Amino acid sequence: MATSIQRIGVLTSGGDAPGMNACVRAVVRSTIQRGGEAVGILSGFEGLIEGYFRPLAAHDVSNIIQRGGTILKSARCPRFHEAEWRRIARARLSEAGIDALVVVGGDGTFTGAKIFGEEHGFPIIGTPGTIDNDLFGTDFTIGYDTALNTALEAIDRIRDTADSHNRLFFIEVMGRDAGFIALNTGIAGGAEGILIPESKTDIDGLVRHLENGHITHSSSIVVVSEGDDEGGALEIAAKVKERFDKYDTRVTIIGHIQRGGSPTCADRVLATRLGVAAVEGLHQGKHGCMAGIQYRDVIYTPFEQAIKHHQAMNPGLLELAQTLSCYY
Numbered sequence: 001m002a003t004s005i006q007r008i009g010v011l012t013s014g015g016d017a018p019g020m021n022a023c024v025r026a027v028v029r030s031t032i033q034r035g036g037e038a039v040g041i042l043s044g045f046e047g048l049i050e051g052y053f054r055p056l057a058a059h060d061v062s063n064i065i066q067r068g069g070t071i072l073k074s075a076r077c078p079r080f081h082e083a084e085w086r087r088i089a090r091a092r093l094s095e096a097g098i099d100a101l102v103v104v105g106g107d108g109t110f111t112g113a114k115i116f117g118e119e120h121g122f123p124i125i126g127t128p129g130t131i132d133n134d135l136f137g138t139d140f141t142i143g144y145d146t147a148l149n150t151a152l153e154a155i156d157r158i159r160d161t162a163d164s165h166n167r168l169f170f171i172e173v174m175g176r177d178a179g180f181i182a183l184n185t186g187i188a189g190g191a192e193g194i195l196i197p198e199s200k201t202d203i204d205g206l207v208r209h210l211e212n213g214h215i216t217h218s219s220s221i222v223v224v225s226e227g228d229d230e231g232g233a234l235e236i237a238a239k240v241k242e243r244f245d246k247y248d249t250r251v252t253i254i255g256h257i258q259r260g261g262s263p264t265c266a267d268r269v270l271a272t273r274l275g276v277a278a279v280e281g282l283h284q285g286k287h288g289c290m291a292g293i294q295y296r297d298v299i300y301t302p303f304e305q306a307i308k309h310h311q312a313m314n315p316g317l318l319e320l321a322q323t324l325s326c327y328y
């Protein structure tokens with residue numbers, strides 16, 4: 001079904017992710033290219049409630065494709081959980097003559113968008129902007145590839161110093177509910193241990209493994225996802241030290257460095273394709289869904305499914321990491 005969508009609002013919400021700017025640029029330019037107008041909404045749902053709107057011309061999004069963060073700013077907005085504030089947000093959109101929205105964010109953003117869209121019959125399409133890669137309906141989320149490479153670079157640097165002193169390092173990477181960053185950077189960084197929320201952590205088994213490393217005087221790296229069931233890197237390091245204290249042990253939490261920086265080529269291309277797909281989808285009458293890419297093609301997945309079903313972790317990858325991390 002074709003629609004008469006003219007003015008499209010775009011916002012970024014939740015945790016920022018490298019590539020959000022590339023996505024905003026694509027939304028703005030493809031909207032204009034179709035003869036419409038683009039409006040930037042500042043600070044996520046907060047800006048929707050407050051009416052922080054700014055018309056965006058094609059040149060307003062020049063020179064941002066390579067920038068991390070988001071020029072539209074992002075925010076957590078507790079007020080959007082309440083129907084009364086969402087009603088005010090709806091009134092703001094009417095006042096500004098905005099016909100449809102593109103929201104760039106993670107599962108929380110899509111939950112808010114779904115509720116709002118259904119409540120007010122308002123067309124919204126989401127694009128997956130989160131470093132966690134935890135959304136169903138896309139092979140990768142915008143920002144994930146950049147975060148992986150940032151974390152990996154940090155792990156490589158730590159490996160150099162760990163090796164010089166035969167130290168044991170616990171390195172914590174982001175991922176409250178999903179271990180994609182830990183698993184992939186752990187494999188790529190040659191970690192001796194990878195601890196992720198998707199699999200039960202066996203501290204005694206890890207200690208036995210690290211004991212072997214100590215015999216051969218190796219340094220060791222254990223990559224810990226922040227959402228691991230045994231705790232973050234600090235807690236896990238303490239638990240290991242209680243059982244085996246021969247290693248000179250250090251903990252590094254990479255933290256927000258993983259969110260910043262210039263997006264990789266893969267993230268820029270993904271963000272650009274998805275921004276264009278979101279606008280195309282709205283013009284085709286689609287709404288209440290996320291634009292994603294699976295097996296090279298754009299697909300639209302209802303918010304409900306994108307949020308609820310986690311992308312499956314490949315169990316073979318963890319096994320592979322364990323096989324290759326033995327000490328000789």
Ligand code: ATP
Binds near residue numbers: 076107115
């Ligand atoms: P990230 O994955 O990086 O954390 P996110 O989109 O999941 O990103 P959240 O902070 O969970 O980030 O959600 C962003 C915003 O979405 C919230 O601040 C809130 O405004 C809105 N939101 C989340 N859940 C709901 C809900 N149940 N009802 C209404 N709005 C919601």
